[in-house]
Amino acid sequence: MSWPEFGIIAFRVVVTFVLLLVVTVINVWAERKILADMQSRIGPSRAGPWGILQTVADGLKLFFKESVIPRKVELGMYLLAPFLAIIPAFLIFMMVPWGKPFMIGDHEVALQGADLNIGLLFILAMSSMAVYGVVLAGWSSGSKYPLLGAVRATAQAISYEAAMGLAMVAVVVFTATQGEGGTLSMAEIVERQTGTWGDISPVLSFVPRWNLFPQFAAFAIFLVAIVAETNRAPFDLVEAEQELVGGFHTEYSGMRFAMFFLAEYVNIFSMSAIAATLFLGGWAGPTFEGSLPGLISGSLPTIYFLIKTYAIVFIFFWLRATLPRLRYDQLMTLGWKRLIPAALTWLVISTVAIGFRQFGAPWS
Amino acid sequence: MGVIREFIKGLRVTGGTMLRTITGEELVTTEYPKEMRQKPPRFHGRHVLNRYPDGMEKCIGCELCAGVCPAKCIFVRGMDNDPENPTSPGERFGFVYEINMLRCIFCALCVEACPTEAITMTHLFEMSTTNREDAIYTRETLLMDEKGGVPHMFPDDELADMDELAVADGWVKATAPSGMTSYQGVKMWQGTPGPGDWDPEPGQSELDARSPTEDDDG
Ligand code: SF4
Ligand code: SF4
Numbered sequence: 001m002s003w004p005e006f007g008i009i010a011f012r013v014v015v016t017f018v019l020l021l022v023v024t025v026i027n028v029w030a031e032r033k034i035l036a037d038m039q040s041r042i043g044p045s046r047a048g049p050w051g052i053l054q055t056v057a058d059g060l061k062l063f064f065k066e067s068v069i070p071r072k073v074e075l076g077m078y079l080l081a082p083f084l085a086i087i088p089a090f091l092i093f094m095m096v097p098w099g100k101p102f103m104i105g106d107h108e109v110a111l112q113g114a115d116l117n118i119g120l121l122f123i124l125a126m127s128s129m130a131v132y133g134v135v136l137a138g139w140s141s142g143s144k145y146p147l148l149g150a151v152r153a154t155a156q157a158i159s160y161e162a163a164m165g166l167a168m169v170a171v172v173v174f175t176a177t178q179g180e181g182g183t184l185s186m187a188e189i190v191e192r193q194t195g196t197w198g199d200i201s202p203v204l205s206f207v208p209r210w211n212l213f214p215q216f217a218a219f220a221i222f223l224v225a226i227v228a229e230t231n232r233a234p235f236d237l238v239e240a241e242q243e244l245v246g247g248f249h250t251e252y253s254g255m256r257f258a259m260f261f262l263a264e265y266v267n268i269f270s271m272s273a274i275a276a277t278l279f280l281g282g283w284a285g286p287t288f289e290g291s292l293p294g295l296i297s298g299s300l301p302t303i304y305f306l307i308k309t310y311a312i313v314f315i316f317f318w319l320r321a322t323l324p325r326l327r328y329d330q331l332m333t334l335g336w337k338r339l340i341p342a343a344l345t346w347l348v349i350s351t352v353a354i355g356f357r358q359f360g361a362p363w364s
Numbered sequence: 365m366g367v368i369r370e371f372i373k374g375l376r377v378t379g380g381t382m383l384r385t386i387t388g389e390e391l392v393t394t395e396y397p398k399e400m401r402q403k404p405p406r407f408h409g410r411h412v413l414n415r416y417p418d419g420m421e422k423c424i425g426c427e428l429c430a431g432v433c434p435a436k437c438i439f440v441r442g443m444d445n446d447p448e449n450p451t452s453p454g455e456r457f458g459f460v461y462e463i464n465m466l467r468c469i470f471c472a473l474c475v476e477a478c479p480t481e482a483i484t485m486t487h488l489f490e491m492s493t494t495n496r497e498d499a500i501y502t503r504e505t506l507l508m509d510e511k512g513g514v515p516h517m518f519p520d521d522e523l524a525d526m527d528e529l530a531v532a533d534g535w536v537k538a539t540a541p542s543g544m545t546s547y548q549g550v551k552m553w554q555g556t557p558g559p560g561d562w563d564p565e566p567g568q569s570e571l572d573a574r575s576p577t578e579d580d581d582g
Contacts, residue, residue, distance in 0.1 A: 037382040040392045322378045323371075 008109050013094070016113040020093050023306075024265045028055040031265075031317050038321035059258060067254035072142035081140060082252070082259035085133025088126040089266040095119045096273045097187045099283055100301035111283075111302065112187060119186040120172065123274060124165055127229060130267065131157040134231075134238060134248045137260070141251035149247030152328070153238040156228060159335030160235075164225035166343035170218040170350050171211055171278050177354050186274075190282035210281040217346045219279045221339055223315065226271040228335070230264065232316055234323035237331060272312035273305070280308040397523055403487050408470040409528065410488040411463055411506055412514050414481065419510040421451050422482035423458035429474035429483055437467035438474060458482070461503040465491055486514065488528040490521075 029044060029052055036043025044051030069078065094113025101110040116122050131153055138150020171189075176182035178192040189211075197213070198205030212219050228235040239247030246252075249260045276282060283301035292300075326334065384390040394401055403409075414422045425442020443459035451457040474483050483506075493499050498517065508514045514529040 034382065037385040038378040040381060040385050040390045042391065042393050042395060045395060318375060318378060321382075322374045 004105075004107055008104070008107055012110065013113055015111075016094060016098070017090065019098065020090065020266060020269065023269055024262060025055045025059075026052070027265050027269055027313060028058075028261075030313075031320075034314070034317045035321050038318075062258040062261075063255055065254040067252075067256050070142065070251050073251065074140035074142065077136045077140035078251075079256075081133050081137035082256045082263075083133075084136060085130060085263040086259045086266070088130040088133070089263040089270065092123050092126045092130075093266065093270040093273065095123055095186050096270065096277055097190050097282055098273070098302055098305050100287070100298065101187075102298055110187060115185055115187045117183070117185045120168055120184040120189075123186075124161070124168070127164075127267075127271075128157065128161060130263070133260075133263065137252065138248035141248075143251055145244040145246070145250045146248045149238045149240075149244050149250070153231065153248060156231070156235065156238065156331060156335075159332060160225045160228035160339070163221055163335065163339035163343045164229060166340065166347055167218040167222040167225060168278065170343070170347045171215055173347070173351055173354060174211060174215055177358060186277055186282075190277055190284055193281035194284040208281055208284065210279060210284075212279040212281075215279060215350065217342070218350070219275070221343045221346065222275055222279070223312070224334075224339060226275060227316060227319060228331075230267045230271055230316075232264075232268065233320040234326050235331060236325060237328060240325060268313060268316050269309065272316065273309045275312050276305065276308035280311075282308070400525065403528075407485075407487050407489075408472050409486045410465075410491060411468075411474070411483055411501070412486050412529065413458070413461060413483055413503070413507040415508055415510065416453070420453050421457055421507065422480045423461065423478075424452050424454035424480055424482070425456040425458040426479060428477045428479060432473045432477040433468075434471060434473060435467040435469050437464040438462070439464075454480075458503065461506060463501045463506065464499065465501055466496065466499040486529045488516075488525070490523045490525070491517070493517075 032054065033043040033051070044054035047053040047057045069075070095116065097110065097112040097115070099111030101108050103109070134153040134157075135150045138146040138148075138153065141147070172182060172184060175189050175192055179188070183189065183192075193209050193211060195209045196205050197207045197209055207213065231238040236247075237243075239249065241247075244250070249257055252260060281304075283305040285301060285304035287297040287300045289297045381390060416422060423440075425440060427440045427442065430436075430438040430440045439460065439462040440458055441460040442456040444456055445451055445454070470485070472485055475481075475485055491499075501517070505515050505517055516524050516526060516529060518524055519526070
């Protein structure tokens with residue numbers, strides 16, 4: 001590997017990482033502010049303009065607090081768990097392309113942590129890994145509430161991962177018809193959503209070529225599944241304050257707690273980014289190249305990406321402000337009896353429809 | 365599909381509230397120290413020991429307040445008045461008077477018990493201290509001076525609002541000394557520092573009140 005290539009890779013990883021940290025800090029603040037607005041309150045308003053530095057202040061506070069280690073913990077696992085929660089959260093976002101690739105000299109710089117050709121599988125793998133952080137945290141704490149939270153986390157993650165994966169499969173099958181062969185690479189999936197549906201009918205030439213339109217049902221299923229996957233309200237049984245104190249992180253304090261907290265918000269953002277990438281075309285959008293200065297048209301895709309992602313992040317906050325927590329059996333019913341059958345049905349319908357379009361009806 | 369309709373209804377409630385809050389229409393909280401709210405007239409705040417208009421102390425050291433206090437946080441010791449130079453119009457006066465504000469629950473039972481309306485409450489509630497000793501208010505801090513001013517524990521604090529000490533809590537004015545409910549809202553006396561008279565609170569009316577000579581013995 002030559003030096004410029006190494007430099008580009010280092011740049012990609014560092015910038016992606018920093019971007020993720022910055023948006024997470026903003027997300028925590030935005031959630032508090034939006035929840036406050038939805039509850040007729042003011043919300044954080046002290047640190048910085050509109051309280052935007054509140055997260056930084058809280059982070060510093062947590063950093064300098066004592067990290068209490070209860071006596072009955074399984075020490076190794078207890079110390080490892082926060083890392084198991086946070087590392088997959090960061091790795092997931094590394095797969096997401098957050099801007100249009102540009103050229104420096106004759107090297108292409110992709111604005112993405114890493115472009116794996118099995119990107120989607122990697123995402124599924126990592127989001128399953130993240131459950132280990134929660135489960136081990138709950139188990140190693142040696143206390144009943146964390147353990148209950150961990151048990152719930154296991155069941156919930158398994159149930160909703162299936163629906164999430166099936167919704168992804170529908171997208172992958174559909175994407176395969178949009179270009180040369182199938183692909184699991186996130187960058188390629190975005191590429192295939194650039195442009196409009198104009199080639200189907202001139203009426204649609206102003207409708208962006210997002211997977212959302214043909215795959216709307218998969219999008220709905222995916223949205224529900226990612227809310228459950230990130231353990232957010234109304235699926236936050238894992239850390240249900242009213243029942244389980246703090247759930248799996250009850251026994252954590254200081255910086256170790258902050259890592260779980262950070263992981264939760266990183267996950268919200270990465271999952272929203274994935275939803276935006278798979279269904280809303282990621283960074284795809286009109287860049288007006290030529291008529292705008294290069295810097296602006298170069299950064300427009302990133303702005304589109306952020307707008308799309310934040311639209312989904314906002315749905316997370318909105319749901320949290322609106323819905324009460326599901327009962328456990330309702331959670332399981334929704335997962336197994338509604339979402340998974342719905343996802344399977346949709347997969348069959350969309351595959352059959354794609355087959356007809358590709359190969360014609362079998363009897364003709 | 366009913367579920368989905370209800371779900372959208374819920375989203376509309378929160379979404380609508382958000383829009384109305386952003387425009388300031390439905391905002392119910394304030395940025396507290398910057399913007400203080402008008403407290404309700406019957407607010408139970410810090411205590412004050414009153415004086416008669418001639419400067420005599422009202423407290424006669426009877427310890428009824430200490431006896432009734434559910435938190436047992438008042439400590440009173442009476443002392444005989446010097447006949448030449450009395451401190452209070454009665455036989456005795458409150459020589460030691462302490463309230464432990466860390467234990468006080470601001471129930472105003474002491475105010476209710478006091479036979480001479482010596483102890484009343486004000487609208488001051490910013491009383492946090494960095495030290496437990498400071499939470500024990502003594503006679504010096506509680507007693508108003510001869511002109512009716514009330515000492516503040518932390519007069520230099522940025523939150524200190526001297527006006528709040530001059531507002532008497534509404535209980536004294538809302539209930540007649542006889543305790544008859546028919547006198548609620550009738551201003552029988554004004555035993556506290558505090559400017560002016562107040563209107564009856566909602567639900568209370570001076571017109572409803574009967575005169576004390578009627579057949580009501582409480
Ligand atoms: S307000 Fe209640 S608790 Fe406080 S001193 Fe008076 S009687 Fe005691
Ligand atoms: S404040 Fe009132 S009740 Fe308490 S000792 Fe003085 S006169 Fe008696």
